[in-house]
Amino acid sequence: MAKILSTDTSNYSRKERGETKIHDEEWQKIADALEVPVEDIKEEKFSGIVHNDNSTLHDQSGSYIHNYNIPNSIVENLQDYILLLKKEIESLKEELKNK
Template identity: 40%
Template sequence: MIKEKLIRARKDKKFSQLDIAEHLNISQTQYLRKEKGEIEIKDDEWERIAKLLDIEVDEIKEEDSSRINQFFDVSGEYKNSYIGSNNNYCNIPEFLLESQREYMEILKQEIQQLKEKVSQLENQNK
């Protein structure tokens, strides 16, 4: 659940996501995920953010009731037919991915060379 009250208060006070992230000693990306509701904002973090914004916690805090409601219908019965996404997305810089691809190619070549050596040794022992 997007933290609309928090976002509105942060923008009203002219704070960037990076400002809040640095105050919490986390990355801007991690803070963004907290604002989007992907990561829980802990009580102590709510307090620190409220203090930085010079407002009361209840002016910005929104409960994550949507996560509970995803699994229970209005009668409180558990919904076992819930269809959701378990996809987790990470922003990995392309240069890291490329270096990993290159490393995997090197490992594939080394594996092939080792297989050839094993095959040669087996043929010598026959």
């Protein structure tokens, strides 16, 4: 991909990690190389502030700032689901030990 974008591998690696911006022309070159539409691969950069009622997460890793309001009910639902998945993982580990 670095060759396709006419850059060195370290610069491309920084783009991949989100440390430097991938410009629209570069997105097009990548899409052409992968033979897919740009819309299928282009990611909008998330970087900003997530508001969860009184909880705040600051992410300063990019150049865009977005505000998201996440209701507590959704956060609680996701936390419950994570707990369920953790229990399932432990159960599967036990099952593997017993084989």
